Amino acid sequence: MRLEPRADSPLALQVFAPVGAVVAALALCAALVAWTGAPVLRAYGLLIEGALGSRFALTETLTRATPLILTGLAVAVAFRAKLWNIGAEGQLYMGALAAVVVGGGMLDLPAWLLIPLVLLAGMAAGGVTLLGPAVLKVRFGVDEVVTTLLLNFVVLLLVSMLLEGPLKDPMGMGWPQSAPVIAAAELPKLVARTRLHAGLAIALGLAVLLWLMDTRTIWGYENRAVGANPRAAAFAGMPVTWIMLRTALLSGGLAGLAGAAEVCGLKGYLTLDLSPGFGYSGIVVAMLAQLHPLGVVGAALFIAAVFVGADAMSRAMPVPNYIADVMVATSLLCMLVAGLLTRYRLRRG
Amino acid sequence: MALSATGEPEVVLRLVGITKRFGTLLANDSVSLTLHAGEVLALLGENGAGKTTLMNILFGHYVADEGTIEAFGRPLPPGSPRAALEAGIGMVHQHFTLADNLSVLDNVTVGTESLWRIRSDRRAARARLLELAQRFGLEVRPDAVVADLSVGERQRVEILKALYRDARILILDEPTAVLTPQESASLFDTLRRLTADGLAVVFISHKMNEVFAASDTVAVLRAGKLVATHATSDTDRTRLAELMVGRAVTPAAPQPLAAGEPVLELSHVTVASDHGRPLLDAVDLAVRRRQVIGIAGVSGNGQTALAELVSGLVHAEAGSVTLKGAPVERADPAAMIRLGVARIPEDRHSAGLVGAMTVWENLIAERYRAPAFSRLGILRRGAARTYARRVIADFDVRCPGPEARTQTLSGGNMQKLILGRTLAHKPDLILASQPTRGLDIGAVSYVHGRLLEARAAGAGVLLISEDLDEILALADSIAVIHRGRLTPLLPNGRASISQLGLLMAGHWDILPEILDAA
Known part of the structure; x- marks a missing residue:
């Protein structure tokens, strides 16, 4: 068997690839479900019902998808410019940190002013966090995979220190958590009596904006050129260093916004378990979406649905909810193969 | 030419009806060739005519879809470089395959010695290498490290490597591309000594000078087909150029x-x-x-x-x-x-163009900030496409249209694209x-x-x-x-x-x- 490059990859194939990959992943995971002794079809039925089957399930899935869309966009934006940002998790926490500091009562402003300010602070904090590794990369060629990954742990320890020290909530019964943001900094709910908040609208709006930027503006044009061939971009006179740094600011900013939105829309305060790895899942989301901003929305919804649905399923059946992790990981692997098959053709001999 | 007992030159290699497809591309279209002992055959053709593919099939890198190869009267098993080596076929690639950190002697002997012998007989190997070098005018220093050698010297090492393995048929892929005129002359001298010794040589080329300087026979490939085989002395440049291109060519x-x-x-x-x-x-x-x-x-x-x-x-x-x-x-x-300054870069693939982007996107790459192509940061995509269509027409770029991905273009059309991008602006x-x-x-x-x-x-x-x-x-x-x-x-x-x-x-x-x- 050999791989031969395709001259063109038809649109139908590109759309079918992720769908096929997800179906293949579900089929593969069916074996694991069967292994636990549970009936496969009923298990998947419960999973789907748990993710989409009721008002509550649906809003929970959307709530869960919100930070995933933002971290997914963060990763997609960076990866498209070949800036390998593995640090969305740390940038998310930095954004959350900025949100509790700025929104914690230090400024007494009306909501229409305070909310944008808090979110912008979160973006700035996330962006600056990625700026460091990006500067090291363009200036000295330091591998950003290593620096951004390791910075995650530095950020977590910093947050931990602050939560045990200066930021510790005096009313928090001794738990390592910050004081909550004030009411004027809270994001409005999208659906009454659910946890779904305006962060979703912001995330969707940004996905569309980024797609427009990518295809319609000279910024997107430059980003794509630098991502696809930095040497040719530099030869044509594009400011490659500035493009890399501004991509870093945008990517880190999106991850920081995810953290700020989680704090202001959902949790209200900062703890060390604010994110169950949204930053890392963002990488999976972006890869599943083949780095397309609109694809990120679909991929984030899928992953959120799998996690929320698996939780519901595991409460009703003897299938542990870890199956969600396996399903997401399998989907990613299938997607990588599917992506390969859209670009290459499998041939005998 | 070395003659067999019957007085005819001995046929050492016979390719019959070789056909090779890559997808829809017909790289070789039932090509038949014979090579005689003592003969230098120039395989002439444009880029993409199928010269290298044909030689890669001969050397076992590719398997032909149809056709057979006979070396010294015996069929050559397809797809096995080892079988080709054993049949006495040696290949010198355009990009050398030498280990930079090893000496000349090590590079020549590597792979020829049994893994099971504890001591290799380096003295005999060295003597044999020097003898070959002297006989064929391939001057080398056996102990020099390859990294320190000039390109011409490296090529001599490659040829010696093939001769050391008892090659009787030598294939050279665009051997003069990297040589000075003097080095080329010395290479052709070596080729004459090799054929005097009864070896047969195929050299791949798209340069007319070399064909006349070094070959006995010339075979012209065009678009995968063998269009002509002539004794070199029976033909001339104009005729060969026409055969290669398929129409008359007037040099600028x-x-x-x-x-x-x-x-x-x-x-x-x-x-x-x-x-x-x-x-x-x-x-x-x-x-x-x-x-x-x-x-x-x-x-x-x-x-x-x-x-x-x-x-x-x-x-x-x-x-x-x-x-x-x-x-x-x-x-x-x-x-x-x-x-x-209009700049045409030496490496159009990696410095000139962004292959993953479209033709129109590449055409505006040097002036996308000009008001003609963007306003307030928004690309004027319609204007850019119209402009691209004009450049494509003016510079005769063969492509499906402004939306085609640049990497699907041929080298010549990529270069026209770069010319269009730079020369259109006086x-x-x-x-x-x-x-x-x-x-x-x-x-x-x-x-x-x-x-x-x-x-x-x-x-x-x-x-x-x-x-x-x-x-x-x-x-x-x-x-x-x-x-x-x-x-x-x-x-x-x-x-x-x-x-x-x-x-x-x-x-x-x-x-x-x-x-x-x-």
């Missing part, structure tokens, strides 16, 4: 023009390297309007640094660069473009760095024609090329580059080809003689 010839004022002046320009010797060493050069200045040299002598300097990618550490009379401070690519200076490397005859004459047209329109052209024929055909004056230093400009015709070859090899002691001859 510059009309005499009076040079205008200087557009580019380099004065004592030095470009440093990361280690030791500078890439450009106190270079002086002037390019005037309506003038083509050719920079000749063996690859790796500072041509890249000179091109990057004029492209705005590197800075002069010392000396001054003057464009149209004004000194250039802090040059960068964008500034050079603004100042009217440049004052054109930097053409290896502008026709890897292009076929048709595309070469197109590129040359466009450069001469721009010259006639008043541009100065700085032509950097490793192809001496190209420089001799186009340049008004020639400077030779060697180890970062540049000779004074010599009017084209002042120095003979062999004198230029000596200068390229660094024998600058002959310079006064050439200069005094005026």
Whole structure:
């Protein structure tokens, strides 16, 4: 068997690839479900019902998808410019940190002013966090995979220190958590009596904006050129260093916004378990979406649905909810193969 | 030619009906060839004509879809380089396959010794290597490390490697692409000694000169088909060029023009390297309007640094660069473009174009910020596509349209795209760095024609090329580059080809003689 490059990859194939990959992943995971002794079809039925089957399930899935869309966009934006940002998790926490500091009562402003300010602070904090590794990369060629990954742990320890020290909530019964943001900094709910908040609208709006930027503006044009061939971009006179740094600011900013939105829309305060790895899942989301901003929305919804649905399923059946992790990981692997098959053709001999 | 008992030259290799498809592309279309002992067969054809594919099938890198190969009367099992080696076929690739960190002797013997023997008999190996080297005029130092060898020496090692393995049929893929004229002459001398010894040689080429200098027979491939096989003495250049291209080709010839004022002046320009010797060493050069200045040299002598300097990618550490009379401070690519420099990079794939992007996106890459193509940061995609359609038509770029991905274009069309991007804006200076490397005859004459047209329109052209024929055909004056230093400009015709070859090899002691001859 050999791989031969395709001259063109038809649109139908590109759309079918992720769908096929997800179906293949579900089929593969069916074996694991069967292994636990549970009936496969009923298990998947419960999973789907748990993710989409009721008002509550649906809003929970959307709530869960919100930070995933933002971290997914963060990763997609960076990866498209070949800036390998593995640090969305740390940038998310930095954004959350900025949100509790700025929104914690230090400024007494009306909501229409305070909310944008808090979110912008979160973006700035996330962006600056990625700026460091990006500067090291363009200036000295330091591998950003290593620096951004390791910075995650530095950020977590910093947050931990602050939560045990200066930021510790005096009313928090001794738990390592910050004081909550004030009411004027809270994001409005999208659906009454659910946890779904305006962060979703912001995330969707940004996905569309980024797609427009990518295809319609000279910024997107430059980003794509630098991502696809930095040497040719530099030869044509594009400011490659500035493009890399501004991509870093945008990517880190999106991850920081995810953290700020989680704090202001959902949790209200900062703890060390604010994110169950949204930053890392963002990488999976972006890869599943083949780095397309609109694809990120679909991929984030899928992953959120799998996690929320698996939780519901595991409460009703003897299938542990870890199956969600396996399903997401399998989907990613299938997607990588599917992506390969859209670009290459499998041939005998 | 070596004759068999019957008086006919012995057939050593017979290819019958070789057909190979890649997807829908027919790379070889029932090609049949015979090779005799003592014969040098030139396999001539444009890029993409299927020469290399055919030889790769012969050597077992590819498996033919149809057809058979016989070596020395026995069928050759397909798809096995080892079987080809054992049948006495040796191949010297265009890109050498030597281990840089090993000695010449190690490179030649590697793979020929049994893993089970504790001690290898290096003395016998060395004696055999030296004997082969002496017999065929392939001078090498067995203990030199390959990394320290010149390109010509490396090629000799590759040939020795094949001979050491008892090759009786030697395949050379574009062997002269990297050699000076003198090195090429010495290679052809070696080929004659090999065939005198009864070996048969196939060499792949797209250069006419070599075919006449070295071959007994010439086979012409076009679009995968064998279109003709002639005794070399029975044919001529024009005929072969027509066979290769499939139509008549008229080479571009510059009309005499009076040079205008200087557009580019380099004065004592030095470009440093990361280690030791500078890439450009106190270079002086002037390019005037309506003038083509050719920079000749063996690859790796500072041509890249000179091109990057004029492209705005590197800075002069010392000396001054003057464009149209004004000194250039802090040059960068964008500034050079603004100042009217059209830059044709030596590597169109990696520096010239973004392959994953479309034709129109590549065409506006140097001026997307101009009001014609963007307003307030928003791309004017309609205007850009219209512009692209015009350039595609003006420069005869063969592609499905402005939306085609650039990487699907052929090399010649990529180069036309770059020409269109730069020449459409009436440049004052054109930097053409290896502008026709890897292009076929048709595309070469197109590129040359466009450069001469721009010259006639008043541009100065700085032509950097490793192809001496190209420089001799186009340049008004020639400077030779060697180890970062540049000779004074010599009017084209002042120095003979062999004198230029000596200068390229660094024998600058002959310079006064050439200069005094005026």
